[in-house]
Amino acid sequence: MSLRKSKLGLIIGLLAIFMMTALAGCAKEESPAPSENQPPVTKELKLATTTSTEDSGLLDVLLPEFTKDTGYEVQVIAVGTGQAIEMGEAGDVDVILVHSRAAEDKFVEDGFGVDRRDVMYNDFLVIGPAEDPAGIKGEADVLKAFAAIQEKQAPFVSRGDDSGTDKKEKGIWKKANISTEGDWYIEVGQGMGDTFRMADEKKAYTLIDRATYLALKDKYQLEPMVEGSPDLLNPYGVIPVNPEKHPQVDFEGATAFAEWLTSEKGQQMIGEFGVKEFGQQLFVPDAK
Amino acid sequence: MEIIIQGLKEGFQLIWQMDAEIVDVTLLSLQVSLTALVLAALIGIPLGAALALRNFRGKHIILNTIYTLMGLPPVLAGLLVYLFLTSRGPLGQYELLFTPTAMVIAQVLLAAPIVCGLTARAVMALSQEVYDTAATLGASRRQASLTIMREARMGIVAALTTALGRVIAEVGAVMLVGGNIRWHTRVLTTSIVLETRMGNFSTAIAIGIILLVISFAINMLILSLEKRTFRYENTIQIT
Numbered sequence: 001m002s003l004r005k006s007k008l009g010l011i012i013g014l015l016a017i018f019m020m021t022a023l024a025g026c027a028k029e030e031s032p033a034p035s036e037n038q039p040p041v042t043k044e045l046k047l048a049t050t051t052s053t054e055d056s057g058l059l060d061v062l063l064p065e066f067t068k069d070t071g072y073e074v075q076v077i078a079v080g081t082g083q084a085i086e087m088g089e090a091g092d093v094d095v096i097l098v099h100s101r102a103a104e105d106k107f108v109e110d111g112f113g114v115d116r117r118d119v120m121y122n123d124f125l126v127i128g129p130a131e132d133p134a135g136i137k138g139e140a141d142v143l144k145a146f147a148a149i150q151e152k153q154a155p156f157v158s159r160g161d162d163s164g165t166d167k168k169e170k171g172i173w174k175k176a177n178i179s180t181e182g183d184w185y186i187e188v189g190q191g192m193g194d195t196f197r198m199a200d201e202k203k204a205y206t207l208i209d210r211a212t213y214l215a216l217k218d219k220y221q222l223e224p225m226v227e228g229s230p231d232l233l234n235p236y237g238v239i240p241v242n243p244e245k246h247p248q249v250d251f252e253g254a255t256a257f258a259e260w261l262t263s264e265k266g267q268q269m270i271g272e273f274g275v276k277e278f279g280q281q282l283f284v285p286d287a288k
Numbered sequence: 289m290e291i292i293i294q295g296l297k298e299g300f301q302l303i304w305q306m307d308a309e310i311v312d313v314t315l316l317s318l319q320v321s322l323t324a325l326v327l328a329a330l331i332g333i334p335l336g337a338a339l340a341l342r343n344f345r346g347k348h349i350i351l352n353t354i355y356t357l358m359g360l361p362p363v364l365a366g367l368l369v370y371l372f373l374t375s376r377g378p379l380g381q382y383e384l385l386f387t388p389t390a391m392v393i394a395q396v397l398l399a400a401p402i403v404c405g406l407t408a409r410a411v412m413a414l415s416q417e418v419y420d421t422a423a424t425l426g427a428s429r430r431q432a433s434l435t436i437m438r439e440a441r442m443g444i445v446a447a448l449t450t451a452l453g454r455v456i457a458e459v460g461a462v463m464l465v466g467g468n469i470r471w472h473t474r475v476l477t478t479s480i481v482l483e484t485r486m487g488n489f490s491t492a493i494a495i496g497i498i499l500l501v502i503s504f505a506i507n508m509l510i511l512s513l514e515k516r517t518f519r520y521e522n523t524i525q526i527t
Contacts, residue, residue, distance in 0.1 A: 079485060086487030160470055162486040187470035189482040190463070198467050201375055201385060 045072045045253040046093040048085075050164055051191050052122075053097060053236075054078035056211030056282055058273050065269065066260050072253050080163035080191075088112055088239070091246025095254035097261075099164040099236045113239035115255070117262050120270050120283040121235040124168060125213060126226040127196075128154075128205035136205075142229040143176040153184040155204035159195050160187030164234070169207045172231055196220060209234065214278045235286070238262070262287035295493025302494045303501075309471075314498055317475040320388055321456040324395030328451055331396070332403025333444060339404070340411035341433055351408060357401035362394075366461030369394040373465065386467040391475070394461040399451040406450060410443020411436060442514065449510055453503060476502075 053059050054076060063074050077087065081098045088096045089112045097119065098104060107113045126136070126145055134154040136145040149156055158180070159166040173180055188198055192212045199206035200220035213224075226232070238261050240254030260266050267285035274282035302310050339351060371377050373385040373393075384390045418439050422432035437444075459477035466473035468482060476499045483492035 080487075083485055083487040086489075161482055186472075189468045189470065189474065189478070198386065 043072045043250070043253060045074045045095065045250055045257060046077065047074050047095050047097060047257070048077045048079060048083075048087040048093040049097040050081050050084060050099060051078045052099070052165070052209050052211055055193065056215060056274075057277070058211070058270070058283065061273055062261070062266065062269055066257065066266075069260065069265075070253075070256050072256060074257070080161055081167070082162040088241050091241060091249055093241065094250045095238065095240045095257050097236060097238045099234050100167050101235060101237070103167070104237050104239060107239060112242055112245055114242045115258065116237045116239045117258050118286050118288060119236045119238050119261050120267075120285045120287075121233050122210055122283045123227070124165070124207050124209050124232040124234055125224050126205060126207055126232075127199070127213065127222040128225045129203040130221070130223055131203070132225065134205070137223075137225050139226050140229060142172055142226050142231050145226045145229075146172055146176050146178055149205055150178045150180070150184075153182060155184050155186060155202055156180075157195055157199040157202060157204045157206040158185060158187045159192065159207075160189045161191070163191075165192060165207065165209060168234060172207070175231065196222070210280075211274070211282045214274070214280060214282065236283075291489050292493065295490040296497065298490045299494030299497035302491075303498060310495070310498070312471060313474050313476055313479050313495075314502070316388065316473070317456060317477070317499075318502065320391045320462070320475060321395060321452065324392045324399055324455050325448065325452050327392070327396045328399035328403045328455075329448060332400045332405075332447070332451075333407050335400075336404040336407025336447075337411055337433075337437060340408040341436065351405075354401050354405045354408070358405045360398060360401065361460070362398060362458045363460035363464065365397045366394050366464035369397065369461070369465050385465065386469060386473060388466070388473060390465040391462045391473060394465045395455040395458065398458060398461065399455050402451040402454060403444075403447045406447030407440070407444050410440040410447065413443065414439055445510060445514055449507055452506060456503060457499065 049059070055078070059074075059076055063076070067073050077084075077093060079087070081100045081103060084093075084096050084098050085100075085103055085107050087093045088107060089110075096107075096113070099121075104113075104116055108116050126142060128134070128136070134145070134148040134152040136148050139145040139148070148154075158169060186198075186202065186204065188195055190198070192208060193216060195206055196208055196212065196216055197220065198204075200222050205225065206222070238258045240251055240258055241249045243249055243251040261270075267287055270283050270285045271281065274280055339347065339354070369390060370385065372379045373382075373390055374380055375383075375385070384393075414436065418436050419432050422435045427435060457477060459481055462468075462473075462475055463478050463481065466475070466478065468474050468478040474482075476495055479495050480492045480499075483489070483495065
């Protein structure tokens with residue numbers, strides 16, 4: 001008898017939990033009442049972009065304004081440049097916003113994207129521990145700084161994930177004609193935030209984009225070593241996916257997005273972004 | 289569909305060619321997870337058996353805690369280990385973060401509760417009658433306890449396979465405490481994450497196949513051992 005009772009209790013208990021969840025689900029469905037002074041959002045646009053635009057908070061500022069102006073709601077898929085381009089090639093997204101000029105040009109050449117536009121650029125900096133074992137603090141030329149790091153075999157953490165930042169870094173080693181063989185060169189295959197954290201932990205040098213650096217610098221101890229070198233500039237481009245390759249993509253929306261980003265208003269918002277939060281401009285608009 | 293077939297093809301090619309990096313990654317995966325499993329077994333089996341066979345105050349609370357820890361989110365386990373091992377953490381001086389040792393520690397944290405909890409369940413499922421029978425036959429307390437463990441070995445083997453399945457397929461903890469460093473702490477699961485993020489879907493699938501094949505082989509080995517042990521005992525037959 002007591003066994004029966006406890007079983008019954010268990011069943012009632014489970015039912016109660018189940019019902020509460022179900023009720024919570026209902027409540028959630030009812031809550032977002034459409035506001036009447038906003039245009040109804042009916043069109044959705046899929047954007048594949050790099051983690052830097054998302055993590056810096058730039059898109060949070062731009063996208064609501066774009067939605068207000070055009071009625072398109074943008075779904076952001078923030079990944080590495082490599083994967084963003086792959087998504088564009090597969091037609092899984094309508095438009096991409098990435099930063100790797102060589103890969104972008106190939107994307108367009110292969111017919112996957114049309115009408116690439118310059119949007120903005122930001123810059124990278126080399127950061128490292130205050131002890132500065134390679135003695136590169138204040139070096140104006142990043143090529144010389146990298147050579148010093150290799151010569152001293154000072155630990156350097158590389159993204160190693162084929163992202164835009166990773167390609168940029170590999171490009172600098174290549175341009176400086178330096179081999180990265182050796183234990184001092186640590187390829188972690190992770191995102192920028194994680195790479196920063198690991199470099200800090202290992203007291204190593206790393207290459208980082210300014211937006212991520214400013215957003216996270218208070219958490220870690222690495223300091224700026226090299227900045228302003230021409231090889232550290234990082235241009236972003238926006239590319240709608242070619243509707244001839246993938247008829248299902250929303251080319252009209254993608255073009256509207258590209259036009260809006262490069263419009264006077266979009267460009268102005270990009271230029272102002274970061275001044276309030278970080279006291280520093282993060283992206284320099286450069287649409288032609 | 290095409291990309292999956294492509295992935296399968298590339299997977300077998302990669303295994304066939306014995307690509308040096310893939311071999312390195314695979315061996316490290318095996319090394320870390322098997323070490324973690326052995327340690328988890330050394331902790332979990334005695335603890336689980338003791339919990340099942342002894343009665344003391346607070347037993348249910350402890351059992352309940354262990355059952356809860358069986359579902360410990362890997363990332364959380366990783367984070368705890370990370371905070372202990374970071375250079376500013378209590379064990380920072382040993383410089384274990386981003387080493388295979390750190391990965392083993394995190395996986396033991398995940399596997400030990402599973403081994404312990406499932407062992408306890410397996411033993412509890414049969415303890416009384418087996419113990420009584422053994423005692424009736426004149427066994428000492430110690431002998432009777434050992435008999436129970438022998439009878440529960442099927443359940444303990446199940447506990448070990450479950451734990452191994454959990455740790456070898458786990459990614460959150462090893463990514464965090466290992467750091468996915470090429471040639472040092474990169475394992476099969478973190479490679480899959482990396483290749484996916486880089487858009488190399490077929491390579492990711494290929495590595496996934498290696499992982500599954502390893503799991504399959506290990507389970508096959510365990511099952512065949514089990515069969516040998518039980519050769520003279522009848523399986524249940526419904527006639």
